[in-house]
Amino acid sequence: MSTVGAQSRGVLRAACRQVGLPDEGAQPIRIAGNAIWRLPGGIVARIGRPDGREIAERELAVARWLTDSGVRTVRPAIADGPVLVDGRPVTFWDELAPHRPGTAADVARLLKQMHQLTPPASLTLPPLEPLTKPTRRIAEAGLLTTDDRRWLQDHVGQLAADFAGLPAGLPAGLPLCALHGDAWDGNVAVDADGTAYLLDLENTCYGPPEWDLVSTAVKHLTTATVTAAAYEDFCSTYGMDVTSWPGYPVLAGIRELRMVTFALQIADEHPHARAEAQHRVDCLRGRKGPRPWTWTAVP
Structure with a gap:
């Protein structure tokens, strides 16, 4: 077991003791x-x-x-x-019962349900701040060269300026709402009966629903891990193709940056992910040709 895994195992043992749950096995x-x-x-x-x-x-x-x-x-x-x-x-x-990852249509169906809800007064959701994590990860990343770090910091600054100008460009009919915040097929589970469940709620926030739609679009156009047919199902299920929205390039750029900086964070904890993290930086900097890029999943 890695050092990170051993540390989390110790935390797990202590937490289970506090609530009276067994942790053996x-x-x-x-x-x-x-x-x-x-x-x-x-x-x-x-x-x-x-x-x-x-x-x-x-x-x-x-x-x-x-x-x-x-x-x-x-x-x-x-x-x-x-x-x-x-x-x-x-x-x-x-x-959950035995399950598989959701399809693009499963993701769209759950997002549509969530976006139509009004959060209760007792639930305060923070505003969408999609560049907070990338900024921290870039500052802390041990893998980055001085030049790559400076370029990424400048890139964050440009994306932040572009994002700040988006509200006026939101299309009519898509009001701000509660967002999942990290909506992709890996955060949807489908059991043997075909029931889909939404997972990983730590990024839930309040903002433009387009943010939740961009992840699947990026997986289609940027990394080609969602097929054209699956993306068509996603759009028809939700009722919108976010790539036709004027703000798509900005949100897609932020999503790509988050995927890059997540790999950088993982690379500091799992050395075997370093090559993939550097590859993603190189793609973003234009060193690996045009999109779509081939990215390998990191833990």
Whole structure:
């Protein structure tokens, strides 16, 4: 087990002791930005990053709201707030039945349901700030050369200026709403009965619904991991092709940057991801030719 995995295992053990859950036989599902573990008894533990208590509390509240509103999503196994271990929040969730990743149409269907909801007064969602994480990741990335870091910081500055001018360009009929914040097929699970569930609610926020649509469009046009037919299903299910919206290039640029900087963050924790992280930087800088680019998933 990697050092990062061993550290999260220790946090898991301490959190389970606080709530009286067994941790013997716990199995890692994914060790990345968050560490996710499968516990005995059909429970999944999610370990957030340090100082992420507010995010974890909001994630639990959003899950309860969506469930009460009829949107299928993961359900908290423990109703109380997150358990804190050395500043890291740990939340516990009911494990889903065996499932597969969602299709593009599954993603669109769940997003359409969520976007039509009005959050309760008791749930305060932060405004969409899509460049906060990339800015931090660029500053902290150990992989970057001085030149690459400077270029990426300048790129962030240009995207921030472009994003600030978007509200006036929002098309009529798509009012601001509650957003999933990180909507892609990996964050939708479909069980054997065909029921789709929305996962990973930590990025839920308030802003233009186009942001939730851009991820699938980028996977189609930038990395070619969503086929033309699947993207057509996505657009017809939701009722809009975001690539025809005037603000698409800006939001797509931000989404691409987030995918690059996520790889940079993972590369600092998992050395085997360094080549992929540098490849993504090179693509963004125009060193690897035009889109679509071939990107390999990082943990």
